[in-house]
Amino acid sequence: MPFSKNALKVLESRYLRRNLKGELAETPDELFMRVAKAVAEAELAWGTHSEAEKWQAIFYESMKNLLFLPNSPTLMNAGTSLNQLSACFVLPIEDNLDSIFTTLKNAAMIQQSGGGTGFNFSQLRPKNDLISVTGGEASGPVSFMKVFNCATEHVKHGGKRRGANMGILKVDHPDIEEFVVSKTDEKALNNFNISVGITDKFMQAVEKDETWELIHPNSKSIIKTIKAKDLWRLIIENAWSSGDPGLVFLDTINAGNPLLPLGKIECTNPCGEVPLLPYESCNLGSINLSKFVEQEGRKNIINFTKLGSTIEMAIRFLDNVIEVNHYLLPQTKTIVTANRKIGLGIMGWADLLIMLELPYDSNEAISLAHQVMKFFKEKSLEASVQLAKERGVFKNWEKSIFYPNIKLRHATRLSIAPTGTISIIADTSSSIEPLFAVAYRRSHVLDGNILSEINPLFIDYLKKNKLYSEGLMDEVKETGYLQHIKQIPAATKNVFKTALEISPDWHLKHQVVFQRYVDNAVSKTINLAETASVSDISEIYLNAWKQKTKGITIFRYNSKNKQVLEKGISS
Ligand code: CDP
Structure with missing residues (x-):
């Protein structure tokens, strides 16, 4: 199983089932099997047992290989007596x-x-x-x-x-x-x-x-x-x-x-990625883009064929979640089964850019976002149309903007969630955020536990380019970023620029381009250096409105005592 140390820590402390004595009662493999089985059961309403088994195997493989993960409540609760699956x-x-x-x-x-x-x-x-x-x-x-x-x-x-x-x-x-x-x-x-x-x-x-x-x-x-x-x-x-x-x-x-x-x-919802009507709930899932990079000659490219079939699978998975979900409130059941809103998104965007050696703050990164998200929009629509053919349109379809032209199964399909915990399980960068640091401590995630990491892609990159040395790693650990380190070439520094070294404009450009293709919303934090001024924030908020984001959130470094991410790991 391809799990990182941090992923295992998170899985053990929160996701794996335990028996009455508090001992672990399942392995990560069994967790994914439990989820795949519970979600594939929805297939039985339309298909045969063998079809349900086929989908169970497909869901299992895609989760186990960390291509796709549903939101945390699905991982925690699917196939348990609680079975509440929405985030x-x-x-x-x-x-x-x-x-x-x-x-x-x-x-x-x-x-x-x-x-x-x-x-x-x-x-x-x-x-x-x-x-x-x-x-x-x-x-x-x-x-x-x-x-x-x-x-x-x-x-x-x-x-x-x-x-x-x-x-x-x-x-x-x-x-x-x-x-x-x-x-x-x-x-x-x-x-x-x-x-x-x-x-x-x-x-x-x-x-x-x-x-x-x-x-x-x-x-x-x-x-x-x-x-x-x-x-x-x-x-x-x-x-x-x-x-x-x-x-x-x-x-x-x-x-x-x-x-x-x-x-x-x-x-x-709490992180802003899903605007909802009263009593609505939404099930999220995210595709790990870093798993779709392949080498072609000396270049890395995205495998769009594999991505397309994963999007199709994920839309089906989330549709199934609506079917098997246990709704705590009758009002939620009524409105969710009538509107069938789902939110498929991505994680690993920054890792993907690094693997393609594109700086986050570059026009190339923005054009790639257009290309990838246009693909997501089209494929998710196709998948929803196909499911509508197989299973019927959503109940309120005739009241929707899609009537009468596009027969769809879901009132909404895409959403960019923060993927705070599932990106740790998938061992990739979260959501569409740039790297926070090349080396960092992640505290408060596990109520007090501290996780430390040096970005593995950075280590690979240095080794590939014969730049790796222990002394250099110590320097990087000190501050968590690279710009001041003389022996690192400028091109490397550009590819590994961290959230606070990327100007707010580029953060916002990413949010804007993703929002353009996403029918729900985009959760993004515009990170600012501690020295940012009040008028910088005014400008960001104003530009966000003008450029039609659905919301905006900023965070100025050190403006809270208890922040989740801290740069550098040696202090
Ligand atoms: O990675 P994970 O699936 O755990 O969640 P996320 O993508 O970071 O957050 C998605 C949504 O889950 C948030 O917008 C919240 O609605 C919900 N959430 C929550 O209820 N409690 C948390 N501690 C974190 C997320």
Whole structure:
């Protein structure tokens, strides 16, 4: 089995089943067999036993060889009594205690099963508003977010995974200023990513330096008028100091909403890659691009034939997941089986670029992204059309933008997830992110355990080019990057540029080009050097809106005490 040391650590600590005594009860091989079997069982609704067995073998091979991995809950739960397989959920919150606490309970159950939850708190009346039943004053959205945060802290994802939440508040909610500063105290909402729900109208008001009205969500009366630019400044100053809030661009999201008659989308899952309607969930899976590189003569190339059949297989796999999934909530079952949203994405993008010796910050990398993602878009559509022929279109198809021309089985098909843990299992770079460092420590992933790595592709590259020496490795370990090391040639330095050495423009260019082909959204962090200014962030956020990303998240190095990745491993 081709597992790295880190992959084995992660598998053992979180994914492999254990018996009642807490001892390991399966091997990685058995894990993939369990998942393949559980997912292939869906085939029986349409085909014979031998067909189900054929697909089971295909699913197993592709996971075992790390070509494709489904999201963590599928790996953890498929074929177990829990069998909750989705990573992403959005739950509604209406302006009454019953709705708030029903959703809190539902979120707790989802998080216990390994899923992440997104909420838009904008329907809640503002702080200090009147509560008619009691005559008292309302607590407001931020205060309820703290209750959700606290619940997450104690649920801890079934002991396997820390809970993740997305909290969104619309930019015209009267409590928006309190929301924007709500993560200044790092501990206050430590289990939340927060994003401001931005409208085009607000962005235009910022550009024209106009006033901006904060509106009561129920009465629609104007509660306060502020300058749009002042709110913008508050947002970017907080993003500068803590990484939060990010932005979600609600109008861009709804311009691409395939099912507008069902309602506007107002929320995303925790990492932002899937905009969803209330109660929808989404199953993700990611193809490991570094496994599709082959040598042709003296050059490395992508094997598109193998990639095409893997995309087709992955769409079928995710369709099957919808069939065999155990839905914790009846509302989720109804809407998920009617819309059949899935999110196939990629991991290993940076590794692929390295293997092709293309710098991340190059036009060649961007053209390759166009080529690869156009291929993903076309192949995933073909696969969904084919499944619609075999198994029928999704139930709400007639309400969708695809009616009557394209008979599809899935309302959405692609999504770029962060692949935080599955990329460790696959031993490749995460999602579409550049290398964070050539040598790094990854902490907090396993609740305290620290994983250390020197990028194996870097070691291979040095050996191939006769540049390898122990002394050099020590130097690299010291800082985690290469630019200051004299004996490393410029071309090598360009190929191994790390996230903070790549300018924010190039980070954003990648997000923009991937978004162009992806019908859900792209989860990406625009990494910034510690020295980046507030106006740098303003420019990135503004450009992201103009270039039609569905959301934007930045992270300035060292702006949080507890960061997941740290450069260098010798300290
Ligand atoms: O690699 P893995 O499948 O574990 O997850 P990911 O691609 O890093 O994240 C995909 C989605 O899983 C996130 O957007 C969240 O919805 C959910 N997630 C979560 O609920 N809790 C976590 N600790 C990590 C991810």
